[in-house]
Amino acid sequence: MQVDELRRFPYPFKGDMYRYSNNSTPLEHACSIEVTSGYLREIGLKRKLLSKYPERCYQSRSHTLQGQWEILEFVSEHLTTYHPDKFMVRKNGNEWTFINKLLREEQSFTFGDETTLPFEPLDFIGRHVQEDMIFMMQRDGDLFLDAGQLCFPANWSLAFNVGMSFKEIHQPIPGFNEEKLDERILKFIMQMEAGDPWWRKNWSLMAGNRLDASIETFDEWGQDRKKVTKENAGEFVHLRVEVQKLFRLPLTNGILFTIHTHLLPLKKLASKREWLEQFTNILAELPSHIAEYKGIVSYRNSVLQYLEERLKERR
């Protein structure tokens, strides 16, 4: 990782302790996607996963097609506006040609007619961006996960969660319901308006460097948690940060939720003294129920020993 990439890493912490909260803030640069230096590698991985595990990585309910077209248009607009050197859309009425210069791909289709695309609209546009994309539809005073393309999940299953309401999705998070956080965040999202997007950063630790930390493969990558030692933690353990952006879609009144996942080895994190001190304090203080849910418990001590040794070196 280059110094510039370290500078760009979405370090998530403020203060010396962490608790679940609605930490969303207004998104000033109202772009749903980000194109990083890992674009080609991550798109390659995404497409491989989609091809090999379509059920796991893509789900949609039949009533979402109009919303999917809205997302295709919305994301295409961001790609061509913020990255005109990399993406282009030629339009002649409803006849569109989407051009991805990074991949040297062109796709012509009739907007609104999914039979002219090789995949459903959300699945198509998702294959051109590094983000995972979740589409939540609003009805009966609630939000429902009705479609999504998810290749880099942090240990959850799109195939299981599809169709669930907001609270049902978050039911496994300890304390979320008891503290009424689910209710507050739901209300907050329901009040979002088109043109005023929000964003937040979510974090966890990852033993290994897999972007694809799906629950479907937990029996494989979960084994890596047993391999963490204070000697290898610097290179082996990664801070995993999801940049999550929320957009109200004006036409269908749904919510587009994009997730861009970033990984930073602890060795790199420790190279910034401010981050090293802060993260050590946060990890040492982290309540057990949060550590348990984030899957850190079994190797938290090894990581703390590693971080504390780096701190001693710095003193």
Add this chain to the structure above:
Amino acid sequence: MNTEKATFIPDKRKYLFLTDQKGLVILQHVIDAVVESNLPFELVFIGGSSEDETPQTDVSMWLSQQKMGNFLYVSLQWDKLDSIKRLAEDIGFSNEEAQYIGYGEKKTNVFCCRCHGITVVREKETSEEKELPEIRCKHCDLLLSVSDHYSSLRDAYLGYVAKL
């Protein structure tokens, strides 16, 4: 909604009872409350082996003819309850307009986190502790720890990796 016990919900336009002989016993206190209050009601038998059984097509027609403000109570064996619940929901009964009380042996579907296969687990009604054991996915043989995370779309609970 699925409940353990039927409760009388006052101030409804009409009360609808859909049940079998054993379910009738479960609903009796609600029926008594309705009768005592001199409120209108209809009672339909279903799912038994006797001649008084009402075919599902007739049930569908009966439910379809009901007006807004009517309240539905259904008490049947768990395996029959699910199909009637789906039928009522398709017809337009919301969770706030109905109570579903199952009895007998309950079957629980477990969704395998690895292969997405469904394994059916039989849960005895008499089981005081509703805790489900660890089970083996019948499709991929993974040992699963059954969670309380439920998907109504899959009609299943999520099974996590039990041992790493």
